[in-house]
Amino acid sequence: MAWWRAGAAAVAGMALLVLVIWWGMDGTAALRMGAMGALLVSAYSSQARAQRKGQSPALWLLLGLFPPTQLFLGSLPGRPAGDRLDRHERWATLLSAILVLGAATWTVLTFVDYTHRTSPITYDFDWGLFFSTRYDATTGTTLHYGRMLLSGLRVTIAISCISAAVALVLGTLVGVARLVPIPPLRLLAAAYVEFFRNIPLLVQLFFWYFGLTTVTPLWVNKFLYQYPFEIIAATVGLAIYTSSYIAEVVRAGIQAVPRGHLEAALATGLTGPQALRWVVLPQAFRTVIPPLGSQLLNNLKNSSLVMTIAVADLTWNSQQIQAYSFKGFEPTTAATVLYLAMSLAIAGMVHLVERWSAVPGVRS
Amino acid sequence: MVGGAGGPVVKRQGTLVRIITWVAWGLLGLGFLRVLLVSATWDWDFVRRSLHVVLENLPLLLVGRFPAGQEPLWGLGGLGLSVLLALVAMVGSFGFGLVAGIARLSARPYLRHPAVLYIEIIRGTPLIMVIFWFYFFLPIVTGRNFSLFTSAVVSLTMFTGAYLAEIVRAGIQAVPAGQREAALATGLTSGQVLRHIVLPQALQIMIPALVSQFIALFKDTSLAFVIGVTELMAMAQAVNNREIYYPFAIYLTVGLLYFIACFALSRLARRLERRLPPGTLMEVPS
Structure with missing residues (x-):
């Protein structure tokens, strides 16, 4: 009992x-x-x-x-039907x-704090915010909120694209390494995947941005600080995080390729890497296009976290506009709509790639 | 050379070759260790001080300023608050996702369309934007103030609920259609079929996906830090602001804390996957 x-x-x-x-x-x-x-x-x-x-x-x-x-x-x-x-x-x-x-x-x-507000809140929408310039008295500059948003969009797209490309390469390498018959390498790849997959991206970004440069030698830091370091840290952090997910996807794809294909390729005289490059990976990638696409989608959505290490991306700029103009609804709505549009665009592209890469007559 | 599902493809090597391979790897590892310990210059005093800082602040990272009477949630913070956030959001989002997932499959358009809209909008938006929406704009819409913890829990619940709805949908669709048809043919209503036949089976199929979604939820609680909830990440930042010189050690510790929790959960998910009855397959469109 x-x-x-x-x-x-x-x-x-x-x-x-x-x-x-x-x-x-x-x-x-x-x-x-x-x-x-x-x-x-x-x-x-x-x-x-x-x-x-x-x-x-x-x-x-x-x-x-x-x-x-x-x-x-x-x-x-887990009980027989009708067992209540x-x-x-x-x-x-x-x-x-x-x-x-x-x-x-x-x-x-x-x-819920009932004491604060007794009268209904009024909020006057101002969608013209993005199409006109405003003079900002505190900084003495003229701001164009629409352009601010677009510059943020550019940074978001750049970081997402670069980190996605790096993650694709890195993830493929690690995914292959997890299946190679060399035990230490396999162990290392598994450790890589488990380590970076089980730590929140935010912690990783903070680690790369704040933590790393306190232990690297001075000449390394001097080299890094020549460039916008926060963007480097954000891109590298995102790429490593996404690559650990992509590695798992690629591994699943390779395991889905029938063993006979590899054995046949080796029997025809191809070396291991050649068989991998020309026989196994092309088939593996074709089967994993949908999950790969959703990882790229996650990569885009995760790129919004880089605002915490002061990268002026879309999210950061929408909050900046709110700080300057005291208008919260409009920039946040605009940023949300832009993210939604980008997500839809990526989903559409993945769909197209899937259709183009399909072998006629073969169901994947 | 790549091993398929069944293990390495290469033929079993001779004992001598294997011994030589392992000796070579061992020598390589020893060389690496030598470089680390002898050739590289280590500031052992810095290492010692870093360790000291971490150990001194570990209680703060684990439970915050816990028995602090007047503070919200009695000053609970750090990992404790992260776990609490995840637990509350998990309970809420499970119920929410169940309802939304069932509504998503409903034949009635006035149930299906709102569910689709909710799921697709949330899944196309980053969590940070969802948190901002609920933190900044929920008070404006409702005319009331909510505590930080409530806003964080609500946004995490709504966010995870959309993903769980997709899992529920996939789980229900993974139950063989014959089950449903047979039950309908015996004269059960569709509600009865759902309650007696489909959901009990679907819930079992969904377990691994649910657990991995909850791992993701636990990792996502770190984002509550952007609106100032004093969970583990915020505590780490507070410690870092005080101890200025040791971000490497502090964020490494925080990472390890998250890693231990999430890795244990993911092992659990793998074990559950193995216990599932054979032939049950589910594909979650994520």
Whole structure:
């Protein structure tokens, strides 16, 4: 029985609650904490129940975290059709659902600050913002917001394109290295992929931009600072991050090519690299065009993060315009629409490439 | 020479050749180590101080200024707040994605079209723009102020919800059509078919994709830092601003913290993938 485990979790939750109140929380916070505890207990007991019955624990952990799903489902995953929650399970689920939904509502309501605004906000739209020049008194310059946005667009496109190209080459090399029968190389490639895939891009960008130059020798830094270093760091960071995803895609593509093709190519006398270049990779790339395209799309979307290391890209410039003009809606809408348009354009191009590269009569 | 799914293609080499290969790699590694330790000039004092800075600030990176009574969420910050953000957004986006994914497949246009619009717009927009929308413009639209944590959670939920909706759709479509048709033929209504037949199977197929989406969500919480939520990344920046000279060590530590969490999760995803019943295949259009 897992009841004792659920009980132990409940007692632990109570102890935590007492401790937190001891630290000096008000009643509201304590209530919220209790609700959070209820959610965890619900998830835990649901997972324990699944484990007892030999079902997937992870799925039930998830279902426990979102109790309404359990009530909604007529039959249960991993059980025979028509097998519903029994009476105890139904009551437990209903109780935790009420607790969790109540806690969520309560939390949202307490976070809302009613005191600040009593009258409806009025906002006058000014879409002419982008088509006229404004004199900026603080800097004493004349600004053209439309051109600011376009210069940001240019930087975004440049960074995305260069990093995508670098990532494609790097990713292919690493993806091939993961399958080469040389153990150290394979290990190194796997480490590369796992390391760069599991760290957020933001951390990587900060590492390249702020961290790296504090440990590199002076002559390296002197060389780097001749150029706009933030753009170099952004491009390199993006390229490495995307390449770790592309490596996985390329590996999957190569593994999808039937083994016989490689063996036949080797049997005709091609060397390993030749067989790779002329027989395996062309087929592999044809099958992975759609996932590759979505990685390039992600690359474009991820390029918006470079604003955090002061690259004046589209996102950065839209926020600059807001800072200058106190108009937030227009530049953010414009930037969003531009990103959407670029995403659609990339999706369209990927579709076209897929159609052009298809071998007639062969379904990929 | 590339190994296919079954392992390396090359014939098994002789023992002597293998020993020689490994000895050569070992010598190469030793040479590399020698360059690192002897030839390269290391500022060992700097290394020691970096380590000291990291260890001194580790509690701050892990839980922020946690038992700090009057602050929002009791001063919880750092990795703790990242995990909390991810957890809350995960619960919310799972429910949201489930609803949107089912609506996306609905035959009723007044359900399908809004779902398609929502999914496509969110998936074509960078997360940072979504965060800006909810942080700057939600207060204007609703006339109320929201806390930083709430804005971050709402934007992460809406963002991940769109991707989860696609996963739900792919999962439902991966359930063989015969199941659905047979259930309809027995006289069940379409709602009953969804609840009793399709979703229980689809949820099981979706698990690996769900877990990898939640890994992405956990990594995405680092972006909440741009609006000033004191999660791990913001804490790292705060520490860096105080300790000026050690960004290398600090951001490396933060990277390792994220790596440990995400790598463990991705291993879990791989294990779950292996446990799936054979023949269940799902392709997520990402």
